[in-house]
Amino acid sequence: MIRFENVGLRYGMGPEILRDISFHLPERSFQFLSGPSGAGKTTLLRLLFMSLKPTRGLITVFGRDLSRIPRNELPMLRRRVGIVFQDFRLLDHMTTYENVSLPLRVRGREEASYRSDVIELLKWVGLGERMHVLPPVLSGGEKQRAAIARALIEQPEILLADEPTGNVDPPLARRLLRLFIELNRLGTAVVIATHDVALMEQVDARRMVLSGGRLEIHD
Numbered sequence: 001m002i003r004f005e006n007v008g009l010r011y012g013m014g015p016e017i018l019r020d021i022s023f024h025l026p027e028r029s030f031q032f033l034s035g036p037s038g039a040g041k042t043t044l045l046r047l048l049f050m051s052l053k054p055t056r057g058l059i060t061v062f063g064r065d066l067s068r069i070p071r072n073e074l075p076m077l078r079r080r081v082g083i084v085f086q087d088f089r090l091l092d093h094m095t096t097y098e099n100v101s102l103p104l105r106v107r108g109r110e111e112a113s114y115r116s117d118v119i120e121l122l123k124w125v126g127l128g129e130r131m132h133v134l135p136p137v138l139s140g141g142e143k144q145r146a147a148i149a150r151a152l153i154e155q156p157e158i159l160l161a162d163e164p165t166g167n168v169d170p171p172l173a174r175r176l177l178r179l180f181i182e183l184n185r186l187g188t189a190v191v192i193a194t195h196d197v198a199l200m201e202q203v204d205a206r207r208m209v210l211s212g213g214r215l216e217i218h219d
């Protein structure tokens with residue numbers, strides 16, 4: 001589905017943050033992306049989300065060479081990739097329901113065509129009772145689940161999550177993990193960036209470990 005071949009990335013004239021990264025993300029796969037703070041996990045997720053271009057190497061996304069995709073086609077491809085950012089990026093003046101439906105509204109969809117899907121998804125992530133409140137009133141774990149729901153509303157083929165259990169307690173972290181596992185069982189590929197070792201030990205999944213700019217893969 002997504003393939004990296006000898007990918008390197010540097011920001012501006014800075015040092016190379018990622019070096020000779022090669023891997024393949026198969027459809028319906030489940031993997032953790034780990035490594036020490038500053039190793040480049042977020043950077044790698046941004047490359048997967050096509051919001052950064054590599055400084056060298058080849059990235060193939062859904063069978064197409066990323067460097068040859070015209071800029072105006074990127075939003076359409078990005079819809080096939082859901083991303084949950086570390087800082088959630090929810091809009092504080094919109095309710096949970098409105099935040100989650102925003103990607104569809106932006107595309108010009110009529111509310112009647114998506115209302116029941118949004119409600120069903122909010123119930124699935126456990127926010128059925130919180131859909132009409134504004135993000136500032138939500139707890140950290142609820143914001144996290146709202147951000148997950150927003151990333152899933154367009155039924156992406158792959159979900160990228162950046163430290164999804166970073167600011168939640170262990171029981172909630174386990175609950176979020178179960179949500180990702182269930183999503184994967186339903187057919188979505190999942191990449192979870194984390195340095196939470198306890199979380200990774202709960203699942204027998206592929207681990208992609210970044211260190212010193214290189215990637216090691218433990219299947």
Ligand SMILES: Nc1ncnc2c1ncn2[C@@H]1O[C@H](COP(=O)(O)OP(=O)(O)OP(=O)(O)O)[C@@H](O)[C@H]1O
Binds near residue numbers: 011017037038040041
């Ligand atoms: N926009 C940017 N411009 C310049 N340097 C950057 C930029 N974003 C990240 N970096 C640098 O790239 C390196 C990797 O950062 P990145 O955020 O990808 O690491 P990370 O593994 O996600 O870290 P953390 O676990 O702390 O979130 C760091 O040295 C960081 O300072």
